[in-house]
Amino acid sequence: MIDVDLMHVTSLIEGNPVKQIEEKVMNVISPFNGEVVGKVSLASKEVAENAIESAYQTFHQTMKKMPAYQRADILRKTADLLEEKTEEFAQILVLEAGKPIRDGRGEVGRAVQVLRFAADEAKKIEGELVPMDAAVGGENRIGMVRRLPIGVISAITPFNFPLNLALHKLAPAFAAGNTVVLKPAGKTPLSAYMLVKLFEEAGLPKGALNLVIGNGSEIGDVLVTDSRISKITFTGSPAVGINLRQKAGLKKVTLELGSNSPNIVFEDGDVKAAAAGLVRGAFAFSGQVCISAQRIYVQRGVYQEFLDQYISAVKALTLGDPADESTDIGPMISEKEAIRAHSWIQEAVKAGARLATGGNREGALLEPTILVNVKPDMKVVCEETFAPIVSVIPFETEEEVIEMANDSVFGLQAGVFTNDINRAMRVAEGLETGGVWINETSTYRQDNYPYGGVKLSGVGKEGVKYAIEDMTEIKFVGIKLS
Structure with a gap:
């Protein structure tokens, strides 16, 4: 069993622990026996805003310019590192989520697979040529459609699959060339912290993934309404999801809100x-x-x-x-x-x-x-x-x-x-x-098919390839030949 009795995690911006003058600390509790298995410093609204600004700058300066093969290499290396640390991550899932150890190992295995799917898909993001001469007056014109990253993505994740569901948001985002501000569930922040450090070890640029751990009442609105965010991807309750969508304005939104299958x-x-x-x-x-x-x-x-x-x-x-x-x-x-x-x-x-x-x-x-x-x-x-x-x-x-x-x-x-x-x-x-x-x-x-619901089960699709489609924008470029 991994010893995390003294594990005290904080939000991370550009890989650095966030220090606050007035720090609020919350215990991470084992669902099985009620013991404290870790501590977390809760982020303020200002921390969330700083995390967004960092991700915004990193997107424009670095990630949107990074070639596909480099993005794929980072994702593949992250998968390899996670696979090497299967037992360590599985033990954390036992402690913070109360997940049976065999299921914990299974979740880590799926998370590795998600990363490898994303590494493959990073090299398959394609556009198309439009037959401009299909329209009257379209002679001597070339039309092309490109698929480009959208920017900063706000990812809000649940407690039940804190590793795999986080990667269903992070891996496609990085495959497409975006940056992410990640807010994990308050009950399961330890695995999220470890995952962010793993991406850092794999070579993800600083600021491409910032971790904000805090109460939804304190930082939730910032992560939804800030104009620097281009998309929100959320897994959680219908009530929260509906409220989130109403506040999101014209931002892209993917909501996975549950079911009674x-x-x-x-x-x-x-x-x-x-x-x-x-x-x-x-x-x-x-x-x-x-x-x-x-x-x-x-x-x-x-x-x-x-x-x-x-x-x-x-x-x-x-x-x-x-x-x-x-x-x-x-x-x-x-x-x-x-x-x-x-x-x-x-x-x-x-x-x-x-x-x-x-x-x-x-x-x-x-x-x-x-x-x-x-x-x-x-x-x-x-x-x-x-x-x-x-x-x-x-x-x-x-x-x-x-x-x-x-x-x-x-x-x-x-x-x-x-x-x-x-x-x-x-x-x-x-x-x-x-x-x-x-x-x-x-x-x-x-993890490679389109996953998402209708009615109150949500909007949009996860599944690596399909998530990438919604984490990119289509841009048309036309050329008139002389």
């Missing part, structure tokens, strides 16, 4: 595979995953078969210390969140739902919970639980289940289990979500 199991699907996949799909990282399987719709003919297999598999999960190699499910991010989620379970039960398994809480540890006999208006169904809670709901027909799945303010990603390719495509077409997986759970995500 539906997963549909048809009678002709592989029930055993569905049940096995949806154990992790619903309960990985205590359900604190934006695309976590929250609503499972099972066709009536296989409902009981699925439920029996599913309950048995969920009961076999090990709940406990995230540092233990055998732990499947660790704590939620805080006891406060566990209490909130537990109250939703109790509220559902009082309204007629039945506990198939789980439902108990100890501190920040909430048992993996399966509910049946739920109603559409219960919070555990219609809102985002962001907790180890899943509802299993029977259905009769294809048309009925599509309507049930779409009866939501969210629409991020869905899973469908069927061996009928025609049905699979019909349902995929009918579901109001940004993505659909066939014979895979909604919780599966690769």
Whole structure:
């Protein structure tokens, strides 16, 4: 276990720790045992403004002029360094986020992959020639479209995947030639600090990535409204995202705001595979995953078969210390969140739902919970639980289940289990979500496909190639030949 008892991190501007006359210090708390695992100095509004100015100057003086091969080399070297330090970063994720150590290593592995995807994509940013003579009067003219970096990007990241989701914002930004001011979640600043230092070690120019750690109430507006910022990319709650977008004005905005993902199991699907996949799909990282399987719709003919297999598999999960190699499910991010989620379970039960398994809480540890006999208006169904809670709901027909799945303010990603390719495509077409997986759970995500939702799940796309497209501007250049 890495010793971070005395790890005191600060905001970083051009690689230098920020010193403030009046310093506010916040403890970083282990979600599992409540122990202090680090300390962080909180940034003021002035620090945020200085970080933006530094990133703005670095963009115009350095990053926008840096050739693609150099940007790719920096990203590739960062990936190599991160891979070498897999265990160190995984241990930090255990401490600050309560992530089971095996999942922590998995997150680091994905983060390495994101960096390598970005290194590849940095060399593929292309424009096009426009056939000017397609228009009357276009003879003897050449038209070209170039794709150029947009400038300073404000990246605001969540606690649940503090490393990988940060890199889904940082890596495409640098691949395109932009600079970034990064604000990590207050509960998980240690991994962000380590990541910024890693980029510095890999040769990223000073000022291209500045870290601002602070309260949203203190520095949030600056990171959204400052005229030197060209784009905001945010992952978090719908309420905050909507407020952010209203304040952003004409800036580009990418918002990933969560979901209550539906997963549909048809009678002709592989029930055993569905049940096995949806154990992790619903309960990985205590359900604190934006695309976590929250609503499972099972066709009536296989409902009981699925439920029996599913309950048995969920009961076999090990709940406990995230540092233990055998732990499947660790704590939620805080006891406060566990209490909130537990109250939703109790509220559902009082309204007629039945506990198939789980439902108990100890501190920040909430048992993996399966509910049946739920109603559409219960919070555990219609809102985002962001907790180890899943509802299993029977259905009769294809048309009925599509309507049930779409009866939501969210629409991020869905899973469908069927061996009928025609049905699979019909349902995929009918579901109001940004993505659909066939014979895979909604919780599966690769880092190279377009990822983002509709409705209250947000706007814009992540996925390295697709994020780069929104982190660049198209410029037309025309030439009239003599």
